[in-house]
Amino acid sequence: MSQIIQWIEIGTIIRSLGCCPSEGELHDLIAEVEEEEPTGYIRFEKFLPVMTEVLLERRYRPIPEDTLHRAFEVLDPAKRGFLSKEELIKYMTEEGEPFSQEEMEEMLSAAIDPESNSIHYKDYITMMVIDEN
């Protein structure tokens, strides 16, 4: 009996298996496992071999903490150690692979220090990394 992964986003599954693809990479991957005529569902039989290969090749490796820190620093050329709320919003919603409003709000709720209205990214990264483990 074939199993159909249905009620959960394929992206969520791929990411929780340890991969950290960008949205673009994710779309490519999904295209590989989708049906010829997309039904909105992914079949497990198709997903398994593709995903196994991704894992064995160690594709889409997660990002090390210091790389992440450097990324924030790129957006903070003055090296203040923080980004203002507006700056964060601008970068996350206008640059790269933009966040949806929901994603932005969720990130802000945890990241922003309400007093200074800014994100101290070094602390933020540390906090999130601990959380994950």
Next chain:
Amino acid sequence: MGSGTSTQHHFAFQNAEKAFKAAVLIQRWYRRYMARLEMRRHCTWSIFQSIEYAGQQDQVKLHNFFSYLVDHFTPNNHNERDFLNRMFTEERSPQDSEMENCRDYESIEVPDSYTGPRLSFPLLPDHATALVEAFRVKQRLHARYVLNLLYEARKHLVQLPNINRVSTCYSEEITVCGDLHGQLDDLIFIFYKNGLPSPERAYVFNGDFVDRGKDSVEILMVLFAFMLVYPKEFHLNRGNHEDHMVNLRYGFTKEVMHKYKTHGKKILKLLQDVFCWLPLATLVDEKVLILHGGVSDMTDLEFLAKLDRHKIVSTMRCKTRKEDKKQAEEKGKANQTSSAGTPSPWFLPQSHSLPTSPLCPSTQKAHRAGRSSSVPCRVPLDPKELSHWVRHSVDLELERCRQQAGFPELKEKEEPLPLASEADPEAEGRREPTQEEWSQVVDILWSDPMAQEGCKANTIRGGGCYFGPNVTERLLQKYNLQFLIRSHECKPEGYEFCHSRKVLTIFSASNYYEVGSNRGAYVKLGPALTPHIVQFQANKATHTLTMRQRISRVGESALRALREKLFAHSSDLLVEFKKHDKDKTGLITLSDWAAAVESVLHLGLPWRMLRPQLVSSLTDNKLEYKSWLKNLAKEQFSHENIQSSLLEALYRNRSNLETIFRIIDSDHSGFISLDEFRQTWKLFSSHMNIDVTDDCICDLARSIDFNKDGHIDINEFLEAFRLVEQSCSKGYASDC
């Protein structure tokens, strides 16, 4: 355009590119973080849901257990037989003459000191509103008014058809709410946010008003009050929890007896009847069908509209009659020889039909023959269960043959009944539904939608079916409907569309599993009946938590529940673990651990994913299972060296025990005698293959009876597991 500018451009471009890349990196990382959070949330959800459904399955199994007992347990003495008779009989559903007796609420005096709301009938809108307000400030309605209100509600419900037809031309809007499960805060919130019911504001409440939450009584009072005040605009559907058998297990019976010590029994009796009179479905503008569970490929709305819904007292067990006249005659004969004074057991199938529990494979085949799907569901039939059923159905067949031949039933020895009602098979038959009637109702109250096409038995819940998009489509087309609104399943967002938006699940009990577990929702149908969803969460605290915090809180709670369940199966788990450890090293791999745990608990959870939360330390990537089990026990109780097997058995069967106790305590006094407790435990443990000696049980019973008067207070016993544990550790029941 000198080289300077182009360098500037170059730098600018480089910077922009860098910023772009940096942003992508951050977003990529963040999305992965959120995905893992989502996964955790999903696991938590699975834990809660699987435990909940396993509980529902248990309920069905419990009833099967009683059937088994009737057939296989031969009482050794007079006392035991009396006890069995008491346990297995139940007063019939009240007939109309008995209903009149319920008018004696008029004789109940309300003391002057009573400061709660006072109702007078006919009810006015102000009364209903005042009732809501009174409950909001935690007042309690006096039993007299409760009974009065229920009596009036019943009068009204009796006039309603099985499928209530509602038109939106009278009221401008209609709001549909799902399960409330005794959570009064959610109801009050809905009225606050959406407005109180009125001629312009119609409401449909789609079942499951009671059980689990702590204010089921109050919710019922409010709903019935508004139903009486606005009969054309306020509508109720029956849910699978509007059922006295289910209430025994899931808390409503307990709540009533606790809040109304003197008159609780009367209230429960009247409620039992009121529940049967609730309509089965509501149809809006002939276009939108609202019912509690779902549909099946056999659902026949015309049939449903015509049957006598009052006969379906409980969907837990079916006493059915055969249409066949010949068999009705035989039944009449058999009944003439049956025992006196004792009405036939409530769960015993009428002699000529096989048990109709959804878990019975033989009837399942016959009943589901019409099902279009050929793929059977994951039926948890191990060889033991299978042989049990084979035995059972063989015995029933024997019994039937015996009765046909005119032999009296084995157990009955008393004088013959006054034959007036028993000898008339028609009168007998009128009181029970047919197999078809019963299964049609069970289907609409218990079924769940699934993504795959087809229709298969819902063995997770133990009743109803899973129905696919094609079943929905066929039904909608057949009856020219637009879509279906149902409830019955808790959803994280309080609602969920499926089957190409043809089915809407709406669930109104927020924070159902735990604070922060889910939102509640209700749906408003506007002109052209387009649905408009409103979500809420009736707990301010959760608003300020981030998703991360909410999930971790709920997650902890789920894991606690899971650890409890693991502990309760310690002995079985040990056996399984040993199977994977042939070399007796004391260690097993994590794969083995996951396989073993699933084979014992049957929860279908992703054990390997949950492993980090359940197993803290490993030796060479392997698990020392004995010490792991010991740690589990330690977490449950603060004492070490607990005499575990009895405790474990009690713990595991806590819900079942409570239900059994309530059944024994048929006068709802809240007390059972030591003897009854002992006998119950003996029966139960023999059926469940729990190995305990008689002495052990006696000791246990005695130790629970604190005031030594020969009676156990159910509530104290069940809530006092710590006391059992203490007495065990003191060596009281050290021979266990």
